[in-house]
Amino acid sequence: MKLKQKFSYLPDGTVDITTWIEKIQNTHHLNETALLAHTCTLTQQLTQGLTTFYGQPCLEQGLEVAEIILELKLDQETAAAGIISSATSLTPPMLEKIRKELGDNVAKLITGVQQMEMIQKWQQQQARDVTQIDKMRKMILAMATDIRVVIIKLAERLCLMRGIKAIPPDERKRFAQAILDIYAPLANRLGIGQLKWELEDLAFHYLDPTTYKIIAKFLAERRVDREANIHRLVANLKEKLQSTHIQAEVTGRAKHIYSIYLKANRKEVTYEDIYDQSAVRILVPDIKDCYEALSIVHSLWQPIEAEFDDYIANPKPNGYRSIHTAVIGENGKHFEIQIRTHTMHEEAER
Numbered sequence: 001m002k003l004k005q006k007f008s009y010l011p012d013g014t015v016d017i018t019t020w021i022e023k024i025q026n027t028h029h030l031n032e033t034a035l036l037a038h039t040c041t042l043t044q045q046l047t048q049g050l051t052t053f054y055g056q057p058c059l060e061q062g063l064e065v066a067e068i069i070l071e072l073k074l075d076q077e078t079a080a081a082g083i084i085s086s087a088t089s090l091t092p093p094m095l096e097k098i099r100k101e102l103g104d105n106v107a108k109l110i111t112g113v114q115q116m117e118m119i120q121k122w123q124q125q126q127a128r129d130v131t132q133i134d135k136m137r138k139m140i141l142a143m144a145t146d147i148r149v150v151i152i153k154l155a156e157r158l159c160l161m162r163g164i165k166a167i168p169p170d171e172r173k174r175f176a177q178a179i180l181d182i183y184a185p186l187a188n189r190l191g192i193g194q195l196k197w198e199l200e201d202l203a204f205h206y207l208d209p210t211t212y213k214i215i216a217k218f219l220a221e222r223r224v225d226r227e228a229n230i231h232r233l234v235a236n237l238k239e240k241l242q243s244t245h246i247q248a249e250v251t252g253r254a255k256h257i258y259s260i261y262l263k264a265n266r267k268e269v270t271y272e273d274i275y276d277q278s279a280v281r282i283l284v285p286d287i288k289d290c291y292e293a294l295s296i297v298h299s300l301w302q303p304i305e306a307e308f309d310d311y312i313a314n315p316k317p318n319g320y321r322s323i324h325t326a327v328i329g330e331n332g333k334h335f336e337i338q339i340r341t342h343t344m345h346e347e348a349e350r
Contacts, residue, residue: 062085090110218271302328
């Protein structure tokens with residue numbers, strides 16, 4: 001058995017399904033994996049010798065989709081549907097076989113994914129404008145009676161973008177533009193930030209590689225290092241807020257490349273002037289707690305006055321409310337903190 005990329009392979013060159021099942025069973029603490037194992041075997045039978053349009057064996061793409069789905073803590077039926085629907089186009093007889101062997105729920109999810117494919121093909125034939133793009137998003141959400149269908153499609157698009165380098169540049173750009181127009185906004189609408197950020201960065205990389213490389217170079221720290229910095233900041237904030245008896249939910253993340261590009265353009269500044277390359281969000285029960293949390297933040301780190309905005313006292317025209325501040329943290333690193341109530345956050349995410 002030899003190892004290629006992220007999968008183990010048998011001597012005949014096929015994926016070692018048993019090893020993959022053991023890996024995801026240990027990673028995701030799954031007690032029962034019979035459905036996934038059966039799905040892998042069935043997919044292997046249905047796709048023998050077939051590859052995706054960018055050259056990856058069909059089953060491998062399906063397994064990658066399943067891994068993304070499991071990382072999102074979805075159920076095994078969704079992962080099973082992701083494996084088989086992402087691996088091949090299914091004819092009615094094949095779908096009936098799936099229904100008999102994997103159950104009605106998996107078959108329904110796969111049918112939903114196929115319906116999304118029909119919308120996608122329709123969209124490719126339309127002129128690209130804001131109205132059509134918005135219509136496309138609404139159609140997808142309206143047709144997906146089970147939101148897991150949309151998540152399967154998002155996971156599939158992410159796999160596609162990860163392997164898209166092998167196809168012609170024009171095709172890459174077409175897929176990348178669809179990511180920014182349709183799929184990343186859908187991920188945002190569903191609150192799946194980790195998919196949204198990676199989709200956007202991959203799409204931006206192919207649509208504007210020069211600018212992407214400039215920003216990537218500017219962000220000399222590796223993402224892992226930036227995430228570690230954020231972890232320390234969040235830990236410090238949580239400890240201080242708890243010591244003052246403020247019930248706060250504190251989360252943080254390193255800004256991704258595409259979001260830095262958008263913010264620099266929106267503010268008409270250079271990338272060096274974007275202070276929130278790392279961002280922290282504090283959610284508290286009420287408005288009074290917002291200002292108490294702000295006071296604590298400014299006591300811990302030096303604030304950057306020009307970057308302070310109180311959208312609670314002065315909401316944006318669309319009703320958005322939050323306090324934004326930027327501060328200078330460890331080693332002179334700048335980061336932004338947003339402070340708002342849980343209610344304000346729910347309103348902002350709609």
